[in-house]
Amino acid sequence: MNIRTIVSRPWIWGFAAAVLVWAIIMAISGQGGGQTVSLALxxxxxxxxxxxxxxxxxxxxPGNIDVSVAPIISLAGFVSVGVAGSTGSATVGILAGxxxxxxxxxxxxxxxxxxxxPPIIATLAAGLVASSVTxxxxxxxxxxxxPGLRQLLNVRPAGIPILAVAVAALTGLVILLLRRTVYGRSLIAVGQNRRAAERAGIPVARVIATTYLVSGALxxxxxxxxxxxxxxxxxxxxxxxxxxxxxxxxxxTLISGGRAVPVGVWGAGLFFILLDGLVNLVGWSTAAQNLLKGGLVLFVLFLAGGGDRAGGTASRFRRRPRTAAATTTTTGDNTHG
Amino acid sequence: MDNRGPRAGEPVVVAKGVTKTYGRTRALAGVDLEVRAGEVLGLVGHNGAGKSTLMRVLAGLEACDEGAVLVHGKEVSGAAGPRAEDFRAVRMAYQETSLCPDLTVAENIWVSSRHCLPRLGWRRAASDAVRRRLDEMFPGHGVTPRDRVEDLSLAQRQMVEITRASLVDRLDLLILDEPTESLGPDAARSLYDYVRTLTAAGTAVLLISHRIREVLSVADRVAVLRDGAVTAERFAEGLGEQDVLTLMGAHVAVPSEQDRAAARAAGDAADRPVVAELRGATGPGLREVSLRVGAGEVVGLAGLAGQGQQEVLERLWHPVRRDTTVVGTRAYVPGDRQRSGVLPLWSVAENLIVTAMRGLARQGLRRPAEERAAVGDWVERLAIRGGADAGITELSGGNQQKVIVARAFASTAELVLLDDPFRGVDVHTKTDLYALIRQEAAQGRSVVWYSSENAEMAHCDRVYVFRAGRVVAELVGEEISEERIIAVSFAESDGEQSNE
Structure with a gap:
């Protein structure tokens, strides 16, 4: 596998880091690796x-972030358990959540x-509303x-939790959503260049609204x-x-938008769960854990350089007059370089 | 801040064979120009003649590629680019003002004139200076030095901009770029009175304006810039508006011919079903604009840049007002492809199909086979180099533009809006795209095309010429020529001049 493949498949890093942490856990604890994986899954x-x-x-x-997810999770927890308790149906409870x-x-x-x-303020405010209700x-x-739902969530045939399989299927659906539906393509276009997407006839407001609603639902x-x-x-x-x-x-996934990597969420998710396990094993405090995670995010963002856009590097230097910039892109001869 | 100018008649700034190229665009092709102390030199020229570039070079904001710029006989166009010290006595008031909107008037003066303000108490000194100069230049201006620029009206901002440019310890050359564009007639008159006091003190003034009459009434000499070179220099005395227009390459319009044109246009347009219509549209940048677009018609929006053409496109793209009617679907081809055209992370195919995708899809699901066929078709039809799978940013500007144009025409839109999309595109690509537009129109598609290049308007069936947010002429068929467009976009009616 050459460098190009790794660069074009950014989700590899999350899985690589997860495997690394898993190996360290194995080395330290000396227990069976399968159990750790099963727990992480x-x-x-x-x-x-x-x-x-x-x-x-x-x-x-740029600018789009949903900081209301944490309060929503807490609120949906209470609501779903409450509704499931009063109706007697776990499905209705989940739907209520x-x-x-x-x-x-x-x-x-x-x-x-x-x-x-701005989205960060809007979702923060909505999150505050949710926390007060909570x-x-x-x-x-x-x-x-x-109890039935709890049991179902704990079912692990061959060590693989049913929930993990279901969420893997959901991830597959999200991949299809992004590749095969008009909404998914529109979202990626809006993320790359909102003005251009608008001029290309994409209903930007509708796409953004859908996106926040889906995030809230998830x-x-x-x-x-x-x-x-x-x-x-x-x-x-x-x-x-x-x-x-x-x-x-x-x-x-690009923090500046326009490129989504659903599989990468799995790799990074496993990495984070395993990292939690490792840090607990070593006996670090929660504060130290958060410090480590925050540092990791900053490090990854530093490596990514804020996105691989064409103009990404230029913006770090002093701005030059735009008239020249428009005509100095590479010529058609080296398109396959 | 007094103005101790040099002796009258002596050249202040001289340009000798100045050339300047941006990428493939040759903005200046050997300009020779002399601005002498104590004179007002008027500079006229149409879109893209090189006025702005020449101003930037003369003001020391940009180095020239070849040739030399001399300030007081000293060559200052060194290889390392212009140095600010050499151009300290050359000041420029910009058309789109250079003021910082969040700062006050006095603070803005400090920004541009700090070398002649005291370190301590600068605010007071700047306030006094700007108040005195504003009173002198624009009596009744209504601006106080403590006002934030953002809160000022457009005219007041323009006044402050001109005042800012003039406030310096030594002023040899003052460049005024369209200074009266947003000023009322009284303010314009008092500005030109002040210009005469300046020149009496030995300062040179370079006046750029497309209001030919104004230039003729104020300037001592007039220089005509055409295709990046000074093609004529005349004394203003005895020179008429028509003479200047002729020097600029305009064909002088005969009124009766214009009337006939309007009549024929009405007849022609009535034959076709109307796709889009503006009825007396008035708003920011538009004043009572009425126009019609028939099915299968290519309608041009011409005139100097920024006279309301883009506002018309905006109205047609978002037809929310009651004075705008658009039947059917629309597609838009932006001119600024970096900012509002290219989706940088995607390939040519993905960029091309993003608009058509919506029409091809069934129940929100894409149909890849149909999309691929459409992409293949367009890549071949426009000979997009690099093919469908190349990254869009790997393409040359012209090829990127082809993709953006193809994006609009690949959709099923009945009305395609072109926002000056062929600026900075090479001739071959342009020729291909012109042919495409004609083919698509022949198949019944309507096109509304704003262009700053008047030559492009020859590809239109009908052209509306804009001036100050109004339609000043409607040209049909053979009447559409570069000369005619230049003539009508500069010609000002008497009524218009007095109420601006």
């Missing part, structure tokens, strides 16, 4: 689901598109997660599943804010 899907939503949002271009995620995303979308609020729900909350789904797997709590989603952005970036 049962924890990673939650991160991957919320990460896929975040990936779509980040792909929509997704619905509440979409509702919060509607607030963000209206603020972003209707009021032209706090009032958490007060005197008595319902317990549906965060809601994560919350519903996570609450059934662990238990609903007010800080259920807290760690997923940094982690969801981190797995997207480490997975090879």
């Amino acid at each position: 049962s924890l990673a899907p939650y991160l991957v689901v919320v990460g896929l939503g975040q990936m779509l949002v980040i792909t929509a271009g 997704i619905g509440v995620g979409v509702l919060v995303a509607v607030i963000s979308t209206v603020a972003i598109l209707g009021l032209s609020v 706090l009032s729900l958490a007060n005197g909350f008595t319902a317990v997660p549906d 965060a809601g789904l994560t919350g519903a599943l996570l609450a059934a797997y662990i238990a609903p709590s007010a800080d259920l989603g807290t760690r997923y804010l940094l982690d969801s952005v981190a797995v997207v970036v480490i997975g090879g």
